[in-house]
Amino acid sequence: MVTIAERLDAAYARIATAAKKCNRDEKDITLIAVSKKKPLEDILAAFDHGHREFAESYVQEGVEKVQALNDHKTIVWHFIGPIQSNKTKAIAEHFHWVQSVDREKIARRLNEQRPTNMKPLNILIQVNIDNDDNKSGCAIAQLPQLAELVNNSRQLHLRGLMAIPAKTDSFDAQLQSFEKLKACFDKLQTQYPQLDTLSMGMSADVDAAIAAGSTMVRVGTAIFGERS
Numbered sequence: 001m002v003t004i005a006e007r008l009d010a011a012y013a014r015i016a017t018a019a020k021k022c023n024r025d026e027k028d029i030t031l032i033a034v035s036k037k038k039p040l041e042d043i044l045a046a047f048d049h050g051h052r053e054f055a056e057s058y059v060q061e062g063v064e065k066v067q068a069l070n071d072h073k074t075i076v077w078h079f080i081g082p083i084q085s086n087k088t089k090a091i092a093e094h095f096h097w098v099q100s101v102d103r104e105k106i107a108r109r110l111n112e113q114r115p116t117n118m119k120p121l122n123i124l125i126q127v128n129i130d131n132d133d134n135k136s137g138c139a140i141a142q143l144p145q146l147a148e149l150v151n152n153s154r155q156l157h158l159r160g161l162m163a164i165p166a167k168t169d170s171f172d173a174q175l176q177s178f179e180k181l182k183a184c185f186d187k188l189q190t191q192y193p194q195l196d197t198l199s200m201g202m203s204a205d206v207d208a209a210i211a212a213g214s215t216m217v218r219v220g221t222a223i224f225g226e227r228s
């Protein structure tokens with residue numbers, strides 16, 4: 001049986017190989033372990049192997065895990081799922097990063113509900129890069145306005161962009177989507193030089209994402225196995 005520790009090592013190795021192929025430094029790419037629908041024991045197995053960055057997609061499940069592991073102070077928690085406006089308070093109070101901000105109402109509520117005794121919430125704006133009707137994410141045309149709002153929010157810290165491209169097995173098609181997001185990122189960065197995070201790449205498309213300039217990959221299945 002392959003352990004979570006071994007699969008984590010394989011994920012790190014895959015990032016290193018992909019980075020080397022395009023003359024990038026693997027240290028510039030952060031691996032986020034996506035633990036949604038997986039039990040606490042799995043998170044702890046990764047933690048015991050030295051991993052600290054985890055992501056959850058469902059509010060209730062995510063909050064329960066953050067609370068259960070409250071004494072593991074070094075864990076960095078990312079929220080990456082679709083956000084309903086009645087769930088923003090729980091997200092603002094429990095996570096370090098929110099990668100799925102895609103509209104002004106959500107940004108306003110997260111800013112108002114982030115407790116003032118906590119550090120500002122790190123924000124990635126999710127972009128609907130392939131104009132997919134089934135996917136969340138803001139349209140590219142709305143990006144400047146939403147970025148300005150987040151940037152002007154005291155309890156939010158604009159860090160960059162995130163996207164989930166349309167599913168395809170073709171490396172070239174994956175690359176093309178990711179390069180679109182990279183172009184949006186570069187453009188936005190001329191206005192906000194502090195932007196440092198481009199979150200793209202999952203188990204099936206990490207290599208193309210890194211080739212296109214990803215600085216953060218979100219890997220679930222390849223670390224924790226298939227989800228039921």
Ligand SMILES: *Cc1c(COP(=O)(O)O)cnc(C)c1O
Pocket residue numbers: 034036057080081164202203204218219220221222
């Ligand atoms: C589930 C999920 C992932 C991880 O997907 P895998 O294919 O299991 O690696 C990454 N990003 C988001 C936004 C997700 O919802």
